[in-house]
Amino acid sequence: MAETRIPVAKTYKIYLGGKFPRTESGRYFPLNAADGTVIANMCRGSRKDFRNSVVAARSAFAGWSASTAYLRGQILYRIAEMLEGRNEQFVSELVLQGISKRKAVKEVEASIDRLIYYAGWSDKYQQIFSSVNPVSSSHFNFSVLEPTGVVGILAPENSSLLGLVSNIAPVIVGGNTCVVLASESLPLCAISFAEVLHASDVPGGVVNLLTGFKDELRDQFASHMDVNAVVFCDGDAEISKIIQEKAADNVKHVISRRDQDWSSEMSQNPYLISETQETKTTWHPIGS
Amino acid sequence: MSTDSTKLAFNDGWQYAPAPESTDHIQIDDHYGLFINGEFVAPEIDRYFESINPATEKPLSNIALASEKDVDRAVKAARKAYTGVWSKMSGADRGKYLFRIARIMQERAREFATIESLDGGKPIRESRDIDIPLAAAHFFYYAGWADKLEYAFPARTPVSLGVVGQIIPWNFPLLMAAWKIAPALACGNTVVLKPAETTSLTAMKLAEVFRDAGLPPGVVNIVTGAGPTGAAIVNHLDVNKVAFTGSTEVGKIIQRSLAGTDKKYTLELGGKAANIIFADAAIDEAVEGIVNGIFFNQGHVCCAGSRLLVQESVADEVVRKLRDRMETLIIGDPLDKNTDIGAINSAGQLETIESYLSIGQAEGAEMYQSDCSVPDQGYWCRPTIFTGVSQSNRIVQEEIFGPVLAIQTFRTLEEGLTKANNTPYGLSGGVWTDKGSKVFKMTQKIRAGVIWANTFNKFDPTSPFGGYKESGVGREGGMHGLGAYLKLEA
């Protein structure tokens, strides 16, 4: 009946401070399908994009970390809802990136469930990890968790969506903001996920998503003086060494999540939240 | 408002006669070897360094300088004790050893306090009332955890790490040893510990306690020396975890050295804490908190309240009261029971502090020192405050690690908070206000690991300690301190 409609191809941009700009560098890298055709021209994020992302993440930190646990839980749940609504898009992007339909369906479902899992932790992990400390003087003393600040995440290379979600969720549910470098070879879902975040009341700057080359940007993640923790999920011993060395410039927390099976139930737990938290202990006299 | 006509007089009239702690009950050997595998042994290479009394500059003893080979011997002993004995022992039994250690420390408390003050220069009142009792309390606290670890980590099985290398500073020698060793042993690890080179003596006395407590050989090994000895521990391939307390500079070197290894680490580093006084505070108690914050232990405290932020409307009153209070501080012989401020720990540290006094004056700040006399021999620094300083001054930004306070003013809560957080450090902070909701706002917003509200420089074994940002990684003390010495299996 109708003639074949010419589809509108999607432009994949980066997600920075709640907006979708192109990389400031104007560079791109082609993402090819299995048959060699170009799926999309991805932004090849630059050092400057990264720097701008950290600025956005830092300025979002005060508000996000001060938001109530209940609100953060609501927003994570909202992300899950939005992802559910765009289920098919993500499945097709995963398939486009070369995995089977069956696996793609499973991955999207697991990603949604993971968000709900962490949404539920928002107002509970504090209760698990906090303590009132019975000091031997007339003081009330308690220890609570606080977000460590801006977290850099080098997302897993081989898990386009689930690995990404599994690393972002525990970081932001704990009140941190983050800058994420998506899987270099499987970047499509990351940018679409940014659209989901954008539609889910996640304040701008809380999550900043870049696409680009790990070899080019890894050092920036490790060395930036205004990043408080760096999470990395791939790389050999040499890479891990470089990250650690550079992280020492500002005594960054370094969290290695290499060789993790992100589809496993074991890859979700509140200890992953606590890894990007600081323990704060407060003393106050008990008197009149 | 400060007027000469109403200045209080503290330096005339009735004075306190010297009240020195006797030293006839203590025994310091001429030479100390290394404590490896339950025995005091000579170093492989016959090298010793002098430990001096910083209050007199006279030598106290000669301490073995551990080489890489000695460190290797110590690590091997620790590994053997770990696989052969300690990792197989029940938590309850490990706990019994720790309880026993705590008790012996209590019994020998006076001796420990005296030696700590002789070797490190801190006032006997502090070593007697704070360092030594707290050190014993740490062993007592962690002793009880040894058979209860699984209760601290829901849904996880805690497993010991193996051999732990620990490097401690000179400001609280025995207390830092206790902070490090007690949780490590409670969690089932064995230890190689290096005390700071200027303060090795109480660590060697602690070794005697371990021996007398019957602690199995090799469970704790103590190697003495300076930086290279510490580096040998950090870089030893058979060490599973490194715990370090000291400067941020060295902490970064250690973090870099550990890059690419699977060693866990905790770092407890420097600080430049803001002590924030609001106009609605109990001012007299706040002044005590300022004094305790910066003059405790000669200011050799990583969490010292070295930046005073005082709200403008009470700034004159606070400074005036602080000056009067400073006149009552007694500086001198660390062994005198009335001494408030003892000797600076070493010639090198005194040089550092004095260089900052020059820097502060060159930066245009006004320096005030209390009017007390100091002995001719030894290393001394009178209590010092700088007024008229600003955020851009080095004496505001850099850790001095001495009895030197930089005083700034602020007008609004936001301004105070911004200044407080405007630092790469984040170890501690203080806030003084009588208004409850403001206490919570401030304690939440200060980016630091330990916040004292309407108090300062309080420590307890149950209370986690450690910093944000460049002040470190990990926590020591309390339940949270256990995590540093365990891996958690699902």
Add this chain to the structure above:
Amino acid sequence: MSIAAVPNDVRMPDMSQVALVDEVGVKERAARFQTRSIKKESKIEALQMVLSMIDLTTLEGMDTPGKVKQLCQKAIHLHDAVPDLPHVAAVCVYPTMVGVAKKALGDHNINVASVATAFPSGMAPRQIKLEETRIAVDDGADEIDMVISRGAFLQGEYGFVFDEIAAIKEACGKAHLKVILETGELGTLDRVRRASVLAMHAGADFIKTSTGKIQPAATLPVTLVMLQAIRDFYYETGKMIGMKPAGGISNSKLAIHYLVMLRETLGSAWMTPEWYRFGASSLANDVLMQLQKQATGVYQSADYFSKD
């Protein structure tokens, strides 16, 4: 009879501006004074100072002229076996015993202090309190120890309390006025501070902790708060006010720690009987025993010191 007018230069302080007190901090600071180790010559000097600052006190319902005369003898002859001992600062009695004490003390340069204003409760009409004060002064009292109306103070009737103190001060004439806050009934250190400020502004020459009839009487933390109030009043006005802890200070060691606290809070200017007193009945003998011990090196027995 009219209530004495408040002199023009006496003004009620703004009670909302009184400094705040943190109880735990005060207790920590007070405990620090007790870690001072006072030995040898500094101990002897302190003990002699304590003796010279004592208001030797008898305030019993069963007091008689005979008892008061004996106490006065003790005040004059503390322990004549030891040469060159200072005498106490004053003898403190009820108004009805002022005449007896005055006569018994003769010209020994020991003051007579009289409690007044319906001591210890203070529960009497103001006219009665003023009259009692005048009678004590007329009978020769050099110092009047009044009690504040704690009920009114706790009700927040600061103006009432202020006016009453000012009126009594007026009635004292040349006699020095010590104002007893009865801190054991005030409940918090904040109120101790507030009552101190009120009393000083109203004309107190001394502020005093307690009647001795209520527990707790003087404590180190309470005394510290009052000393701090005295210091701030001095900073503000240049006027020195005296301090008298009373009740519960019965041994030398504790008394010396009170002096340590005085020295490190107000400094040397206050360390005379003119500005500091101990209200005590049994402290003197313990101090004497300690002095004897310092002189002889031998621990003493109470049987060798007169109990009056």
